[in-house]
Amino acid sequence: MLAAVDDPCTAPPRNPGVGEYHATRWAFDGSSRKCVPFEYRGMKGNSNNFLTRENCEKRCPVFQNPCKIGEPHIVNNQYLQCSPQQVCPGGHYCHIGSEANYCCKALGGDPCGQPLDRGVGGSQLSRWYWNQQSQCCLPFSYCGQKGTQNNFLTKQDCDRTCYELDNPCALGDPQMAQNNRPLQCSTSSNTCGSQFWCHFGANQDTTVCCPGRVESPQICQQPMVAGSGGASLPRWYYNASTMQCVQFNYQGRMGNQNNFLSQQACEQTCPVYVNVCPTGSPLLDTSTNKPVPCTFGSNSCGGDHWCHLGLVPDEYQCCPGSPANPGACQGLPSADGVLGAPAPPTSRWYYDQTDMQCKQFTYNGRRGNQNNFLTQEDCAATCDVFTNPCNQPIPLPATMCSGTGASDTCGANMWCHIGATQDSTVCCPSEGDPCMLPLARGTGNQFMDRFYYNQQTGTCQQFTYSGLHGNQNNFLSQQACEEQCGPNPCFEGRPFVGADGRTQTCSASANFNTCPLNHWCHIGSDLSTTVCCPGASTNVCNLPMSTGEGNANLDRFYYDQQSKTCRPFVYNGLKGNQNNFISLRACQLSCQPLDNPCIGQPATTAAGQVLFCSITNKDSCPVNFWCHIGDTPETTVCCPGATNPCSVPLAPGTGNSGLARYYYNPDDRQCLPFQYNGKRGNQNNFENQAECERTCPGNLQ
Structure with missing residues (x-):
């Protein structure tokens, strides 16, 4: 019989009891916090006796091994606990868990090179790890067990262990950013403080703000420093003795500010004497050893030099060669020169000997020839040119014309x-x-x-x-x-002038507009005032009636918005507007809304005008249309749906006109009278009995 104990996990382990029975049981060993097997004899044991290992581990606080490999280091039969300040034995490191810390076997190699491992377990611990790719410490959530050594309590611990400062500066440590890393910089963004300058290394990590900044005059006096390191970077430095920017190879570290990425950057910082002459060297001022400045046309270069006109005053230099005019005007083409001046290329003038003209070209700034003038006037004053009498440039040679003015x-x-x-x-x-x-x-x-x-x-x-x-x-x-330039009939502007220079006349046709875009045809008293005027309106019917100016008395019609009808008026011949029609029909076609008598839409012209017909000209309608004879000219139009008039039924139509008409009755085979209401009838509709019988003769009795 087992002894009664309140907590079996605290009872002595491995109690075999007595008897002849031999069975494997499991007991919880409090010293190792493990469930261990033992042989039980069947009687007199204690409660620390489990049938299976699983039962034991469920009941008792079994030790959870936090180590990635193996078990924690054991001292005196106990797992060795530790703290961040306590050093573990060789080959071990202190694993910081959620509740306890143990000395686990090290994985080997650099902890900072080990991959991120979130581990296992139910904890959510804020930790940091070193990211090899971004070369910085990043946060992650640790599950509590089985992680790697790349696992730090704080970012400071991570940085202290893994980050290595790569200092390329010669005079101390670089300026540090808020993330405790060197402050990086670039050509487009100089973020350095007032005492620092941007060191351009072989990569972004060494392109940082270094201490010891000096200003431009002192930069140009610094010696060339090739530096140290394994790089070979093409750079430029200013040679104060020769006043030139010279190329050198920079090794990537420990240089000074006299170190430029390009020749242009060097020349923008330090004063450089540049030879801009196409051949030879410029005339020098012996007192300053700098080029003598010059101005065009002042003979400031003497008898054996000419003035090169650069893009900036410093490059107005006296170049070797005769300053005489023929040197600039004869036998020299335009010379674009070469780039490099501290200003963009600009327009200049040169003399074209073939055309005897001064022409424009783009000068790059340096090493051009004498055939180079700032203005067309300078060129013309120097060289024998053809004088263009026109107000605009013309192609050469010029086209001569007669003196008649034609x-x-x-x-x-x-x-x-x-x-x-x-x-x-x-x-x-x-x-x-x-x-x-x-x-x-x-x-x-x-x-x-x-x-x-x-x-x-x-x-x-x-x-x-x-x-x-x-x-x-x-x-x-x-x-x-x-x-x-006779009398101007237009209310606004002048009449349109054609390519021949003459005022363009126009047609009074309502079907099409013979004037160009945005112009309208003013119909005057004669051809000279029937011209295309500017300012065409999109809705002429909304314009007010205008009698215009002049002493003509022209019968015209205008559309009255108030009465919605076309009314007559007398036009004086000039300065009227588009609400001016030569006939009532033209006014009605343009402005009065159509009283459509058709079943469907009437035929229209290409310009969108309704096609009218008449009783005397019924055949004027296009194919598939027939002439509807209404009680007014406005309702006498070409309607759709042409067919055999003798085969369609009687259609009195709509309206209140009460027109006496005849229709063919196929049942009686007779032409009979009926009253037509004026609209929406069909072709079985004749003005008189004779027309009906003439149209349907084969159907009559």
Whole structure:
């Protein structure tokens, strides 16, 4: 019989009892906190006696091994506990669990190189591990058991164990960021403090803010330092003796600020003497050993040098060569030069000897030739050029024209500029309607009597033309001016002028618009005032009635919005608007809403106008349409659904017209009278009995 004990787990383990019985049982060993087997004899044992290991482990507080490999280190038959401050024996480390800490066998190798292992168990412990890829400590949740050594209580512990400062600075430690890492920088983002400068290493880790910053003048006085390390980085340093930026190989660490990523960066920081001449060296000032500055046209370079015009004042240098004009104007093409100046390429002028013209080109800034001028005026003053009398550039050679002023000798979009000489009487680009252009007296030293059209007074007036750079509002005589710029019938602006320079006339047809986009056809008293006016309205029927100006008495019609009808009025001939029609029908077609008499939509023109017909011209309707004869011209239109009129039934229609008509009755085979209401009938509808019998003769008795 087993002795009664309150807690079997605290009873002495391995009590065999007495008897002849031999059975394997399990007991809880409190010293090792394990369930161990023993042989039980059947009687006189105690309560620390379990049939199976599982029963034992369920009942008693069995030790949970937290170690990844093996069991914790044992001393005096006890698992060795530890703390973060207590060192475990060799080959072991202190595993910090949720309740207890034990010395576990080390996995070997660098703990920081071990992978993240969240372990097993039911705990959620905040820990940190070293991430090899990002080279930083990151947080994770540890389950409490079976983890690796890459497991730290705090980020500081992780950083202290795993992070290695890679210091490329020569004068101390780099500036540290908030994450206790070196503060990184770049060419586009200089985040360094006032006492630090951006060291550009072989990689991002060594591109950091280093101490010992100096300003630009001192940077340029620092010696070249190749540094240390295994890198070979192409860099530039400023040589204070030669005043040049020179390339060198930087080893990646321990350099100084006289270390630039590019020649341009070096030259932007330190003063450099640059030779911009295409051949030879510039004239030097012996007192400063710097190039002598010069200005164009001042003979500041002496007799054997010419002034190179750079993109910045420092590159206006005296280059070897004759300064005489032929050197700039004869035999030298444009020279784009080479890049490198501290300014973007710019437009310059050169002399084209073939065309005898000054032309533009883009100069890169250095090593160009003498055929290089800041302005067209400088080029023209130096070289023998053809003077363009036009107000705009023209293709060369220029097209000569006659002195009669006839524009058609020049072609489309051109006009004949009549100057003081044959050389200045050439075809110039048109600038639009001559009568709309302002007075342009031009330039030059001529005194030529001409006429121009004054828009404000509406008259042609005399002026004195200087001979060059005028515009097309320039006539040899008052008669020529008045022929071109007669009375303006348009309410707004001037009539449209065609490519031939003449005012374009138009057609009064309602079916199509002969004027260009945004213009409308003004129908005047004669052809000269029937022109295309600007400012076409999208809804002419909404415009008010306008009698206009002038002394004509033209019978016209306009659409009255209030009465919704077309009404007559007398038009004075000029300055009216689009609500102006030459006939009642034209007004009705454009403005009055259609009183549709058809079953379906009537036929229309390509311009969208309804096709009307008449009793005398029924055959004018297109295919599949027939002429519906209503009680008014507005309801006499081409309706859809043409068929045999003798085969359709009687259709009195709708409306209240009460028209006497005839229809063919197929039952009686007779043409009989009926009253047509005026709308929505069919083709079995005749004006008289004779027409009915003529149309359906084969069906009559």
